[in-house]
Amino acid sequence: MSRETGGRRAPTLEDVAARAGVSRATASRVVNEDLRVRPAAREAVLDAVAELGYRPNRAARSLVTREAGSIAVVVPEAEDRVFRDPFFASLLVSITQALADSTVQVLLAMGRPGDGCRKIEKYLRGGGTDGAIVVSHHQDEEIWRALRETRLPAVHVGRPQAGGAGLPYVDMDNEAGGALAAEHLISRGRRRIGTIAGPQDMAPGADRLSGWRRAMRAAGLADDLVEIADFSAESGGERMRRLLRREKGLDAVFVASDLMAVAAIHEIQAAGLQVPEQIAVVGFDDSQAASLSRPSLTTVRNPVDSLATTAVDMLLRLMQGEEAKSVVLDTQLVRRASTDFSVLK
Amino acid sequence: MSRETGGRRAPTLEDVAARAGVSRATASRVVNEDLRVRPAAREAVLDAVAELGYRPNRAARSLVTREAGSIAVVVPEAEDRVFRDPFFASLLVSITQALADSTVQVLLAMGRPGDGCRKIEKYLRGGGTDGAIVVSHHQDEEIWRALRETRLPAVHVGRPQAGGAGLPYVDMDNEAGGALAAEHLISRGRRRIGTIAGPQDMAPGADRLSGWRRAMRAAGLADDLVEIADFSAESGGERMRRLLRREKGLDAVFVASDLMAVAAIHEIQAAGLQVPEQIAVVGFDDSQAASLSRPSLTTVRNPVDSLATTAVDMLLRLMQGEEAKSVVLDTQLVRRASTDFSVLK
DNA sequence: TTGAAAGCGCTAACAA
DNA sequence: TTGTTAGCGCTTTCAA
DSSP, X not given: OOSOSSOOOOOOHHHHHHHHTSOHHHHHHHXXXXXXXXXXXXXXXXXXXXXXXXXXXXXXXXXXXXXXXXXXXXXXXXXXXXXXXXXXXXXXXXXXXXXXXXXXXXXXEEOOTTTXXXXXXXXXXXXXXXXXXXXXXXXXXXXXXXXXXXXXXXXXXSOOTTOGGGOOEEEEOHHHHHHHHHHHHHHTTOOSEEEEEOOTTSHHHHHHHHHHHHXXXXXXXXXXXXXXXXXXXXXXXXXXXXXXXXXXXXXXXXXXXXHHHHHHHHHHHHTTOOTTTTOEEEEEEOOXXXXXXXXXXXXXXXXXXXXXXXXXXHHHHHHTTOOOOOEXXXXXXXXXXXXXXXXXO | OOSOSSOOOXXXXXXXXXXXXXXXXXXXXXXTTOSOSOHHHHHHHHHXXXXXXXOOOHHHHHHHHOOOSXXXXXXXXXXXXXXXXXXXXXXXXXXXHHTSSSSOEEEEEEOOTTTTTHHHHHHHHTTOOSEEEEEOSSOOHHHHHHHHHHTOOEEEESOOTTGGGGOOEEEEOHHHHHHHHHHHHHHTTOOSEEEEEOOXXXXXXXXXXXXXXXXXXXXXXXXXXXXXXXXXXXXXXXXXXXXXXXXXXXXXXXXXXXHHHHHHHHHHHHTXXXXXXXXXXXXXXXXHHHHHSSSOOEEEXXXXXXXXXHHHHHHHXXXXXXXXXXXXXXXXXXXXXXXXXXXXX
């Protein structure tokens, strides 16, 4: 695993200093953009750096500064399903982009189901990073304990279930999103509205459902047409069939994820019914699947990008010793053809 | 950015040694599983480690071993489109999972368009990693130069355009995949077959097209119905409209990505034609979009998982000083409803 | 089998 | 403004 496969030794600060005719300390100052260096010396060092192709050794620097220069995106106990989720991919990308300006590197720490998160825990405790962004919808006591004990700055994306060791979090307003969906359907004249919810032990699952409930009751409508699914396309389709069987008069459904919503649309069509003519459908996430679907899917926007930039922002603040308060982001409804006759596709 | 926010100093090897009543060297040997340590001493050290909650400091270790304990997944000059691509997300996940057993950490290094890849280059040169997996369909001279000069073990995912500094690569057989698609359509009795290709300055774009061409000619069919798109859904739909305008007798299309293929299907349907009855469609990638589409999409499987595990395998081998030869993986056709009446969905 | 000691490359007091 | 010096926490000779 040696990096020095027969090559010349990489130039050190010592080499640079020697070549520039200054001390190592001065060379270090130039490299770290310390102001109190005579212009001439500065020039000399910069030249030497360029000529030698010098790059500071991160390990050496980390050792003395006690900063790793990286943050970890932690996904504990991750199932395959989580990863293939476009939400997760987008989040990861947005986080990385948000850090592109800084010198901070992004480390991807994914646990495997079963294995617990021993590897991640070890890494966090070993001082491998300066901070962590935890992405999970489960309780991850071990990770939380490690974060607490190491006092590592950390933020949670998505409201953690049981306190999350007091970590600040960024989340979208799932409850308001669910209400938004219901209100939209009601405003379109629908009355017999069902919902396919996510797992109730996950915050997005529970919150989207309760938002829907609140709006339904506020409008004096029944909130009995509830089916619980698991966010997978299969489960979404299956629950849609149940809903169709349960209620002949059904004229709309709010489905807690786009993926499930697309599957639901297929089932409605397979039953010989039209979307949105007979049954209107609202999804959740505004993922690619929503615009690719036919009819295109009205959905609640999941502000992934803002989620990521806010999380990064909070983490950087925390890393500078400042306070960070949890943030809940607004959601918006994206109107498309699955609830609206006037939209073409 | 200090990690030691008022907390107790993390225990060092020195502390462990003191507590166990041995020297630092012995403690180090135990931690690194060196065999020549007396069982009693071993026990004492292990106990001390447990009691103190000792974790080795990575920076200190790296400094002396000259190993970073991490590999970088490098995505230079990445546009937004690349990231949202499910292929990339799956690849990243598979790479991380493939490394879950090892102690190696995964570092995500994404460049931004325009900015070049100065940050990445700097990092690679700074000894921040022990190896790199480069994911790109462009020429990235700077990165290649950095990799060459640092002699950093590296592999390319996807055949690099212009040599890629002699990096070994893993790729799927895009050419064979294109041929597979054409042959399948021909075997289903289609004769007037068009194609919507990807950009010709990208290997997957060019190779899938040439495979299609080869199979068409081999069957004595005309290969004139070619439209070049850019892998985006919009471009796919637009090129499909052109194809429909160009050739009334069109009875099949091979589209170089699922995303474009789904858009193409929508256009065909919008023109009042049936898939697969009038026009059969084959996509490429076997992404989620393919199974979500109605009719479900026959497509060429992109073996993302094998791509990732093979790349990781090659890299680890390289890091141990062994040789690694480029690998081209086979592809398979996944039959679904867009080319086959007997498939239900 | 063990310990003493040297140093990996860097930053940061402290003095000059 | 500069240089000297002392470590950061660890691995690894080299002797014992």
